[in-house]
Each structure stands twice: as C-alpha cells, then as structure tokens.
Amino acid sequence: MVKKKNYISQLNLLLEKRRSSARINTNIVTKIVSDIKKHKVKALLKYEKRFSNNRQIKPSKEKIRKAIRSLEPKIKKAIDFAYKRILKFHSKQKTKNIKYIDNLNNKLEYKFVPIESVGIYVPANLPSTLLMNVIPAKIAGVKRIVLVNPKINGKLNPAVLYVAKKLNINEVYSMGGAQAIASLAYIQKVNKIIGPGNNYVARAKREIFGDVGIEGMVAGPSEISIVADKFTNINEVLTSLIGQAEHDPNSQCILITKDQKLIDSIKKLISKKLNRLPRKKIAEKSLKNNGLIIKVYSDQQIVNVINEIAPEHLEANIHNFKKIIKKIYNAGSICIGRYSAMALTDYNVGTNHVLPTFGSARFSSGLNVSEFNKKISYITLSKKGIEVIGKKAITLAEYEGLIGHAQSIKSRIRRE
Known part of the structure; x- marks a missing residue:
C-alpha cells in the first residue's frame, strides 16, 4: 500500500470508512436528549425501560452493600493495588498557580480552580475505568462526583460499586447509553461529563456540549x-x-x-x-x-x-x-x-x-488532572500601572474603533 505516492490519502480513505460508520443515526440520540431535557425523570425512565428493561434508576443502599459483599477478595485486592499506582502517578500532575508582579506593581495571577461537579460514565463491568476517571478528579479537588453505570443483565456490578465506595462517591445511578448522558446534564445537572462509551454515548456528549462540558477529546x-x-x-x-x-x-x-x-x-x-x-x-x-x-x-x-x-x-x-x-x-x-x-x-x-x-x-490528550480544573486569571493593577500601560491600550482601542473601551480606561487614569 505505501509503495504508492498517495499512500497517506489511501490510508485516510480506510480510516474515514470506520469513522463514517461510527456516525450513527443521530436522530434517535437527538430525540432522547431533547426529551429528557424537557420531561426529565419521566423521559429517562421511558428510555431505560425500552433499552435496558431497567425500572430502578437509583439503587438502594442495601442493594449496593449486598453487591459489594459478593465481590471476591482477590478482585478487591487487585483494585486496591491499581488504586495506589494510579493515585501515585496522577498525584505528580498537580498544578501550580502562577503569580507575576511587574515593575509597576501590577499583579497578574493564573489560578487553577476545580470544577464543582462532574458526572462520570462507566460502561458495564469496568471498575478500572472508574478508577481512571475519579482519581484525577479527586486530586483536582472536585467536590461532587456523580456515577452512572448501566446494569448487566439486570444486575449491579459489584466491582464498580466497590470502587465507588472506596472513592467516597455517594451519588450512584444505574443507567446507560445516551439517556444516561442526558440525565447527567439535565437531571443531575453536573458541570462536566466524562468517561468512555459506545457511539451512542459519544454522540450524546456532543449533543449536550455547551450546556455542560465534556472531555477535550473523542472518547x-x-x-x-x-x-x-x-x-x-x-x-x-x-x-x-x-x-x-x-x-x-x-x-x-x-x-x-x-x-x-x-x-x-x-x-x-x-x-x-x-x-x-x-x-x-x-x-x-x-x-x-x-x-x-x-x-x-x-x-x-x-x-x-x-x-x-x-x-x-x-x-x-x-x-x-x-x-x-x-x-x-x-x-x-x-x-x-x-x-x-x-x-x-x-x-x-x-x-x-x-x-x-x-x-x-x-489535538487532544488523555484524561489527566488538568481536565478537572478551570483556569482563572486575576488582575490587580496599581495606580501607576494603569497610568503607564493604559495610554498604550487607549491608542489600540481608538484604532479598533472601540471608543467605549478607551473611555473606560481613561476614567481610571488621574487627570493632569
């Protein structure tokens, strides 16, 4: 194949074939998201019953405890081992705030602020995925984490629930697919949704983006x-x-x-x-x-x-x-x-x-601690600072025809 001069074009045709086949019937996903946004729990239950025969969205504490008790000790030990290694590596990704003071005593800061709430989608029986998603969120300082995890053959997954307990996740929901993503956005109302999933899940994330955040990648x-x-x-x-x-x-x-x-x-x-x-x-x-x-x-x-x-x-x-x-x-x-x-x-x-x-x-990276941080700039200008840098800013504002900008700056500068 690569003997051809246009081998990259040939390769792209093959790659595009898969990417095109992944473009599922978006009408159904759009409909699900729109319906749940409007009718909330009523619509969510409708789709869970239709696609998963699931009638209980929020499992009871007793059911969760019972599921966890059924988990084999060797699985718990394997999870505990993975937890320690993932935590150790991701802890080294902690971010540092930036502070800069110039010769005019203007103070510029760039601070990392944790996102307040995050929804995590974990497919089926993948406790490792929950570890990968929650550990960096916890390190970043996210206060509220909501887990959604579809049942398998009508049963809760004990390993996923064991990880949820280990990581102190108190909001756990049994649901999956596009309806779970829509629920996180419009019923649980989290600020950001992360976690890998099938084509329906990926498409639903794109549908709700803008109302809430999603990963900076296609997962x-x-x-x-x-x-x-x-x-x-x-x-x-x-x-x-x-x-x-x-x-x-x-x-x-x-x-x-x-x-x-x-x-x-x-x-x-x-x-x-x-x-x-x-x-x-x-x-x-x-x-x-x-x-x-x-x-x-x-x-x-x-x-x-x-x-x-x-x-x-x-x-x-x-x-x-x-x-x-x-x-x-x-x-x-x-x-x-x-x-x-x-x-x-x-x-x-x-x-x-x-x-x-x-x-x-x-154009993007894998999940990391920074994914759960917002970056906010803090600007504290001195009296001398605005007088010196303000003059140059006024020149630019007037050149761009934004006279209101120029006037706002002038109102802070001492009149001679």
Whole structure:
C-alpha cells in the first residue's frame, strides 16, 4: 500500500470508512436528549425501560452493600493495588498557580480552580475505568462526583460499586447509553461529563456540549496500532491485536511492519487464536470491519502512518524503537518495547486509559488532572500601572474603533 505516492490519502480513505460508520443515526440520540431535557425523570425512565428493561434508576443502599459483599477478595485486592499506582502517578500532575508582579506593581495571577461537579460514565463491568476517571478528579479537588453505570443483565456490578465506595462517591445511578448522558446534564445537572462509551454515548456528549462540558477529546471505541519487525514475537502481536478487538465491534486494530513473513504468519494464525477467545464474535467483527495490516518500507513511512492514524494506543514492539519514538507526536499513549503491553495500561500501570480516539490525538490528550480544573486569571493593577500601560491600550482601542473601551480606561487614569 505505501509503495504508492498517495499512500497517506489511501490510508485516510480506510480510516474515514470506520469513522463514517461510527456516525450513527443521530436522530434517535437527538430525540432522547431533547426529551429528557424537557420531561426529565419521566423521559429517562421511558428510555431505560425500552433499552435496558431497567425500572430502578437509583439503587438502594442495601442493594449496593449486598453487591459489594459478593465481590471476591482477590478482585478487591487487585483494585486496591491499581488504586495506589494510579493515585501515585496522577498525584505528580498537580498544578501550580502562577503569580507575576511587574515593575509597576501590577499583579497578574493564573489560578487553577476545580470544577464543582462532574458526572462520570462507566460502561458495564469496568471498575478500572472508574478508577481512571475519579482519581484525577479527586486530586483536582472536585467536590461532587456523580456515577452512572448501566446494569448487566439486570444486575449491579459489584466491582464498580466497590470502587465507588472506596472513592467516597455517594451519588450512584444505574443507567446507560445516551439517556444516561442526558440525565447527567439535565437531571443531575453536573458541570462536566466524562468517561468512555459506545457511539451512542459519544454522540450524546456532543449533543449536550455547551450546556455542560465534556472531555477535550473523542472518547469512543478503543484503538491500537502496533509497530512490529522481524525480531518481534508473533504471539505478542496476535494477543495485542485480539486483546483490543474484543473491546467492541467498532474497535480498531492496526499492524504496521516492514516484515512480510510476520504479515503472512499473522494472517495464518489469527483465526486459530480467536477460537480460544470467549468474546470471539465481537473480536472477529472488529477485525473484519476495522482491522488493517500496513506494510511499510522505511522508518519515515512508519512515522508518517502513525502520525496520520493518531491512534489511541501505540505499541512500539520493535528492536530499535529509538529511531521513531521522538518523531511520533500523534498518539494517546505509547508503549515502548516488548514488555510494555498495552493491555496492562488498562489496569494498573498508573497512566490513564481514557484516551483520544477517532484521530482526536492530533489535538487532544488523555484524561489527566488538568481536565478537572478551570483556569482563572486575576488582575490587580496599581495606580501607576494603569497610568503607564493604559495610554498604550487607549491608542489600540481608538484604532479598533472601540471608543467605549478607551473611555473606560481613561476614567481610571488621574487627570493632569
């Protein structure tokens, strides 16, 4: 494919095919959001019953306690271990306020202020996602956190609820899909909504944006790109591709390599590997619809392809990764070397697994502490300060034809 001069254009056509298929029937999402905005709980219950057969939005405290008690001790210990590592890494992201005083005694400050309330969407049985979303919010100082988590086969998820208890989340709701996003915006009335989800969830977030905030990225179906060479263990490639494909039928898995033997082996063995997977049907659909193998012929082509894809996750499982790493600037996270399995970062490495998808790594970053802060400028000018800098500002205001601006500045300057 990359032998062609227009290989980037060819690649974009393939990527756009997936992105276009992710553009679901927006009419239904728009209708759901509008209905809940207008009719609140009545509309929410209607959609929960229709899509999930769910009649209880807010589980009782006893049901929550009972679910948590049913969780195996080894799962609790695994969650506790992940919590410590995620907390430790994200604590190093704490922001510092800026203060500057000039020679005229004008004081300029830039302060980080936590968002007051945040709604967190956690799909199904993913306690790791709740850890990834809530820990940076807590570090930032968010006071009110609201959790929404759909039931699985009509049952509460004990692991998600265990994490909620551990992180002192008191507002827990059992709901999912576009209706859950609309509820957070117009019933729970949070200031910002975060958390990954399917195409309906991602679309609902775009619908409510402006009334509330959302992440600065597109947190959609998962993605991985793997760079491999003749030295790469084929089983590591296979398991990484399949591990990501089992997430969602809309997940995207891409292999980038110069080695034709590796490509031939992957094609030969992947079906056999899929047969052993409990989520075989999901993974097969993902690989059939969105899987790609890209043969490249130079390191520069590797870099060009990766930066164009802008993958959520990148595994650089090659012998000499130093040649390309510094040139890659579009990726949500980069796992370097054979031991850095991307799947591990979903749980307890410490970095965040809520990352930009659908190419949004070109302009955004993964979830971090700053996502939960607003930045406010504070300006305190001195008497001498406004007299000196005000004159230049008046000149600019008059040039721009904003006479009211000029008059406002003049009213503060001492008259000679």
